[in-house]
Amino acid sequence: MTVLSIENLAVTFSTDTGDVPAVRDVSLRVRPGETLALVGESGSGKSTVALAATGLLAQNARVSGRISVDGTEVVGADESALARLRGRTVSMVFQEPATALDPLSRVGAQIAEVVRNHRRVSRAEAARAAVELLRRVGVAEPERRASAFPFQLSGGQRQRVVIAMAIANSPGLLIADEPTTALDVTVQAEILDLLRASAADSGTGVLLVTHNMGVVADFADRVAVMLEGEVVETGPVEEVLLRPGHEYTRHLLAAVPRLTVAEPERAKYAEKPERAGSAKEPAGSAPVVELRDVSVRFGRGHRTVKALTDVSLTVRAGETVGLVGESASGKSTAARVALGLVRPDSGSVTLFGSDLARTRGRPRRSLLSGVGVVLQDPVASLDARMSVAECVAEPLRVHQRGMSAPQRRARVAEALELVRLSDGLAKRGPRELSGGQRQRVSLARALVLQPRLLVADEPTSALDVSVQRTVLEVIAELQGELGFACLFVSHDLAVVQEFAQRVVVLRAGAVEEEGPTMTTLLRPETEYTRRLIAAVPVPDPVLQRRRRSALAAEATT
Amino acid sequence: MTAVLRASSALEPVAGYRLPLRRFAHNRPAVAGLAVVVLFLLFCFVGPLIHPTDQTHTDLTQVNLAPGGARLLGTDAVGHDEFGRLMYGGKVSLLVGLASGVLATVVGTVWGAVAGYAGGWLDAVMMRIVDAGIAIPALFILLVVSAITTPDTLGLIVVLGLVSWLVPSRLVRAETLTLKSRDYVLTLRAIGGTHGRAIGRHILPNSVSTIVVAATFQVADAILLVAYVSYLGLGVQPPSTDWGGMLSAGLTAAYSGRWWLIVPPGLAIILVVCAFNAIGDGLRDAFDVRGRG
Numbered sequence: 001m002t003v004l005s006i007e008n009l010a011v012t013f014s015t016d017t018g019d020v021p022a023v024r025d026v027s028l029r030v031r032p033g034e035t036l037a038l039v040g041e042s043g044s045g046k047s048t049v050a051l052a053a054t055g056l057l058a059q060n061a062r063v064s065g066r067i068s069v070d071g072t073e074v075v076g077a078d079e080s081a082l083a084r085l086r087g088r089t090v091s092m093v094f095q096e097p098a099t100a101l102d103p104l105s106r107v108g109a110q111i112a113e114v115v116r117n118h119r120r121v122s123r124a125e126a127a128r129a130a131v132e133l134l135r136r137v138g139v140a141e142p143e144r145r146a147s148a149f150p151f152q153l154s155g156g157q158r159q160r161v162v163i164a165m166a167i168a169n170s171p172g173l174l175i176a177d178e179p180t181t182a183l184d185v186t187v188q189a190e191i192l193d194l195l196r197a198s199a200a201d202s203g204t205g206v207l208l209v210t211h212n213m214g215v216v217a218d219f220a221d222r223v224a225v226m227l228e229g230e231v232v233e234t235g236p237v238e239e240v241l242l243r244p245g246h247e248y249t250r251h252l253l254a255a256v257p258r259l260t261v262a263e264p265e266r267a268k269y270a271e272k273p274e275r276a277g278s279a280k281e282p283a284g285s286a287p288v289v290e291l292r293d294v295s296v297r298f299g300r301g302h303r304t305v306k307a308l309t310d311v312s313l314t315v316r317a318g319e320t321v322g323l324v325g326e327s328a329s330g331k332s333t334a335a336r337v338a339l340g341l342v343r344p345d346s347g348s349v350t351l352f353g354s355d356l357a358r359t360r361g362r363p364r365r366s367l368l369s370g371v372g373v374v375l376q377d378p379v380a381s382l383d384a385r386m387s388v389a390e391c392v393a394e395p396l397r398v399h400q401r402g403m404s405a406p407q408r409r410a411r412v413a414e415a416l417e418l419v420r421l422s423d424g425l426a427k428r429g430p431r432e433l434s435g436g437q438r439q440r441v442s443l444a445r446a447l448v449l450q451p452r453l454l455v456a457d458e459p460t461s462a463l464d465v466s467v468q469r470t471v472l473e474v475i476a477e478l479q480g481e482l483g484f485a486c487l488f489v490s491h492d493l494a495v496v497q498e499f500a501q502r503v504v505v506l507r508a509g510a511v512e513e514e515g516p517t518m519t520t521l522l523r524p525e526t527e528y529t530r531r532l533i534a535a536v537p538v539p540d541p542v543l544q545r546r547r548r549s550a551l552a553a554e555a556t557t
Numbered sequence: 558m559t560a561v562l563r564a565s566s567a568l569e570p571v572a573g574y575r576l577p578l579r580r581f582a583h584n585r586p587a588v589a590g591l592a593v594v595v596l597f598l599l600f601c602f603v604g605p606l607i608h609p610t611d612q613t614h615t616d617l618t619q620v621n622l623a624p625g626g627a628r629l630l631g632t633d634a635v636g637h638d639e640f641g642r643l644m645y646g647g648k649v650s651l652l653v654g655l656a657s658g659v660l661a662t663v664v665g666t667v668w669g670a671v672a673g674y675a676g677g678w679l680d681a682v683m684m685r686i687v688d689a690g691i692a693i694p695a696l697f698i699l700l701v702v703s704a705i706t707t708p709d710t711l712g713l714i715v716v717l718g719l720v721s722w723l724v725p726s727r728l729v730r731a732e733t734l735t736l737k738s739r740d741y742v743l744t745l746r747a748i749g750g751t752h753g754r755a756i757g758r759h760i761l762p763n764s765v766s767t768i769v770v771a772a773t774f775q776v777a778d779a780i781l782l783v784a785y786v787s788y789l790g791l792g793v794q795p796p797s798t799d800w801g802g803m804l805s806a807g808l809t810a811a812y813s814g815r816w817w818l819i820v821p822p823g824l825a826i827i828l829v830v831c832a833f834n835a836i837g838d839g840l841r842d843a844f845d846v847r848g849r850g
Contacts, residue, residue: 339747368749380740385762391741394758398750445744455747 003172003205004030004053004090009065011048011057022048024229026065028207030173035199035206037220037237039213041252041464045229050177050209054090055082070172088118091166093195095178097158101150107161108134108146114168133164137194156187163194170202177209184326184491189535192219211464213256214537217241217544225249237541255469257494259536260522261547285317286353288370288453288485289338294347296333296509307333308509310347315453320479320486322500322517324493326532330509335457335489339373340364352452369399372446372484376458378438382430389426392416392445399449415444419474436467440474450482457489472499493536497521505529577766577843587839593832597825601647610641613796621810624817631817634810642803643821649799651829653713653783658776660718665725666768670756672726673733684730687723695720696785703791710793713786717779725771732764766844770837777833784826800826 011023023045030036038046051057053067055074067074070089074082086092094100102110111133112126121129127146134142137160150158159179166174176195180188196219199206208220216223216237223240225233225248233246244250296308308330315321315338325331336342337349340356349356354367375381382391392412396403403411413423419440430438439459446454456475460468476499479486490496496503497517504514505528513526524530534551538544581587616636624631630639672683698720702708708716733756736742742755761768786792787801798806800822807818 336743341743341747365749365751368747371748373744373747375740375744377740381744383739383741383759383763394745394750395748398745398748398754442744449748 001031002029003032003070004028004207005066005068006049006053007066009049009052009063009067011045011052012062013058014060014062022061022229023052026226026229026231028224028231028234030205030207032172032205033199033203034222035196035208035220037208037210037216037223038226039210039216039223039252040226041211041466043228044226046209046226047177048229049226050092050175050207053173053175053207054086054092056092084118087114087171088169089171090173090175091169091171093159093162093166093174093176093179095181097155097162097182098150100162101158103150106147106149107153111146111161111165111168114165118169129168130164133168134161136167136198137161137164138190139164154187155183156191159183159187159191160194163191163198167198167202167204171204173205173207174199175207175209178211179208180215181210181212185493185535186326186531188215189537192537195219212537213241213253213465213539214544217539217541218537218548225252241539241541252466253539255466256539257465257468257472257492257498258540259494259497259533259538260518261533261538261543287314287316287350288352289487290314290350291334291337291344292348292350294334294337294344294349296330296337296342297345306509308337308344311506311509311511312347313504313511313514315485315487317452317485318479318483319502320488320500322496322503323487323489323506324491324496324503324532325506325512326491328508329506331489331491331506332457333509334506335455335487338487339371339455340368365399369395369449370452372449372451372454374439374442374446374454374456374459376461378435378442378462379430381442382438384430387427387429388416388421388433388441391430391441392426392448395445395449411448412444415448416441418447418478419444434467435463436471439463439471443471443474443478447478447482447484451484454479454484454486455489456486458491459488460495461490461492468495475499493521493533505532581839581843584839584842586835587843590832590835590839593828594836597647597829597832598651601644601651604644605641605648608641608644610638610645612637612642612645621815623815630821631815633806633818639817639821642798643800643825646799646803646822647825649710649793649797650780650783650801650826653710653717653799654776654780654829656714657717657721657783658772658779660714661722661775661779662725662768662772663722664718665722665727665771666729666761666764668722669726669729669731670733670760670764673730674737674752674756674760680730684727687726690720690723695782699782699786700789700791703786703789707794708792710797713783713792717782717786721775721778721782725768725775728767728771729764732767733760736760736763766840770841770844773833773837773840777830777837780826780833781830 006026006028009023009026010021013020013022026049028036028049038049040046048057052063053069053074055077057063063075065075069085072081072085072089074085101107108127108130111130112123115121115126115129131142131146134145139145139157139160145153150161153161179195180191183191192215195206198204210216220237223235223237224231225240225246227248233240233244233249240249241253244253291311291313294308294311295306298305298307311330311334313321313323313334323331323334333342337344340349340351343357351367352370359367389409389412392415393408396408396411412426416423416426421437421440421444425433425437430441433441459475460471463471472495488496488500500517502515503517503520505512505520507528512528513520513524520529521533524533534547538547619632619636620634622628622632628638628640630643632638633642668683672680699716702716706712737755737760742759745755745759783792783799784801784804787799788805790805792802793799803822804819807815807822810818
């Protein structure tokens with residue numbers, strides 16, 4: 001008895017430049033009440049499998065093999081048969097709740113429409129069902145929320161509405177494609193709980209597509225690992241995550257940054273003597289950047305948003321400070337204040353001992369020459385009209401105008417070598433590079449002037465885990481070599497724990513708590529930090545189950 | 558790296574620069590437009606060397622001849638060869654059209670880029686000036702200017718350029734607003750790069766497709782505008798002329814059946830303006846930028 005059975009599925013996309021095989025010979029099964037996680041890096045074909053299962057692939061896709069959903073064949077089925085299937089037998093939850101909902105109609109009406117599509121009920125009954133569904137997915141005051149428009153809801157609430165629509169007709173199969181990737185960790189934990197409860201209630205089978213091993217450990221019963229369009233390993237979650245059989249799975253799991261959550265892992269300190277040691281030294285050294293009581297407001301009048309309130313933080317020479325927090329906590333704004341891109345409404349910023357607000361013109365520019373910047377988006381970080389060499393050379397052109405072309409070329413080559421990129425890439429355009437290569441070009445540009453401070457705003461969040469691992473290694477190694485200080489902004493506590501000596505936790509624009517990384521993340525002083533850490537799923541199903549039940553026990557007491 | 562990624566990264570550089578060219582080459586109206594423009598340029602600037610005619614002296618023995626023989630398109634009321642005059646007038650029309658279209662685009666680009674990049678009150682003031690300018694019909698300004706002075710070719714270029722930079726400035730400002738918050742511009746500013754560098758090295762090169770498309774439409778508009786102005790007798794003065802002036806001069810003659818005095822310049826204006834618009838449409842689709850519809 002299976003609710004989804006895929007046999008020998010192959011999908012090929014025909015494009016202007018020829019056929020691109022996306023999925024090859026994939027066979028999967030999902031039983032009622034079971035959750036199968038489909039994991040892999042970008043381009044592995046996991047989303048293509050999910051779309052194929054609902055018959056939603058683009059026009060240029062050629063599909064072969066068999067897909068049956070609750071006994072109905074999907075491959076080659078006509079649109080009307082698929083329409084009957086969708087929303088009743090199989091339903092979907094996508095990554096971006098903002099685009100999954102119609103912005104112009106009320107959420108209650110959107111849920112009611114799904115109900116009426118498949119059941120002969122009156123308008124009033126459907127509206128009542130919608131309110132009931134909103135209650136089931138944990139939306140507070142469902143009667144009132146039913147008449148809200150999507151833009152009036154938060155991201156987490158919107159995803160709850162999407163889930164309400166997905167479970168409206170008690171489908172046999174729920175397909176969730178990265179359902180929590182766009183959400184904060186605390187919201188992610190709630191949404192995963194909700195999905196788990198709704199699936200368990202009605203015996204719905206779930207096909208979960210994700211790149212996040214923590215989510216897999218938290219939620220899945222079985223796992224299928226995809227690589228280049230093929231399934232390389234399938235098995236129960238404990239088996240695959242704890243005793244991976246395939247080399248690629250091992251490689252993938254080794255690359256995942258793991259949040260150390262338990263005290264006895266003190267041995268970890270001993271494993272990294274050089275980092276633990278270097279953490280002590282800079283404590284006495286001069287601060288390279290210091291924010292004191294910084295407040296930033298955006299907008300005017302009654303629409304003013306307080307982005308930062310009395311934030312103080314210091315980065316000393318040679319040390320790495322992790323700036324963590326959920327979205328809209330002000331962490332990027334704080335980094336931009338430190339860079340002088342955002343002028344604080346009150347408070348002061350001291351960069352290398354000079355007050356940034358009082359330094360203008362040439363002295364300000366020479367001050368800023370000591371700063372390197374790496375931002376999040378690998379695509380937007382490099383000007384597509386320049387070659388890699390020109391991108392890296394830009395700081396030299398700004399600050400060392402007298403430099404001759406051969407000298408400049410030598411410095412660029414040197415910087416590219418530092419980030420382990422071959423000199424052959426120098427003439428290429430950014431479009432020809434992968435995301436990881438682009439971020440390393442950004443890093444080379446940041447380091448070409450040998451800065452004393454590197455500000456990295458989510459430098460690896462857009463990258464696959466194995467690529468993230470390489471980029472982080474390069475940064476850490478260069479920091480050891482060149483000794484620059486680093487302000488590292490990230491939403492990923494595991495990355496920060498691995499990378500930073502001290503951590504500053506921001507919440508709603510204010511510093512919630514700060515301290516040495518291990519102390520703060522293992523014995524947080526505030527309830528907020530505790531919840532933040534508890535919400536991060538670890539990629540170990542046994543440990544994660546224990547944490548989840550501890551959390552549930554805490555919630556009931 | 559997966560097969561899919563490898564394939565798509567091999568595809569991207571084509572999308573970078575060669576694809577717009579190929580798309581343009583497949584756009585038939587655009588290629589036809591380009592051909593028409595090239596032919597007219599050759600006709601007006603190289604033509605007089607092959608078919609030299611006297612366009613400064615009147616020849617009262619040769620007035621109002623019908624087309625035929627050596628006089629391909631006949632002669633006008635003062636004995637100028639009409640075929641040669643079409644070249645002679647076209648020179649002025651095309652020169653003034655191209656130059657003032659380019660001038661308008663340059664002025665508009667600088668204005669729009671500065672306003673968009675600076676933001677704040679400066680942007681507000683600069684764009685209100687643009688709004689005010691758009692509210693006054695260009696033709697009205699031209700009539701006032703021509704009433705005060707009689708412009709020569711250079712004067713005409715400057716005046717036309719200065720009344721039509723408003724639309725390109727709006728387009729470039731919109732483009733600048735999105736480009737100035739790109740990460741590479743932020744990175745440059747964070748390490749102390751100058752505003753001039755941000756605009757000159759990043760924002761303008763990245764809006765070049767918008768600018769080129771805008772310039773093409775500007776040229777089409779300018780050629781039409783020159784024709785208006787000259788038709789009303791306010792353009793370049795005789796014995797110099799342009800297509801609009803020829804239309805104006807030939808109008809009375811048309812009632813007495815001398816069609817050859819108005820049909821050729823009229824057709825020339827229509828063909829060239831349509832050709833530039835087709836090129837603009839083609840470029841817009843090829844670059845995939847927003848422009849006028």
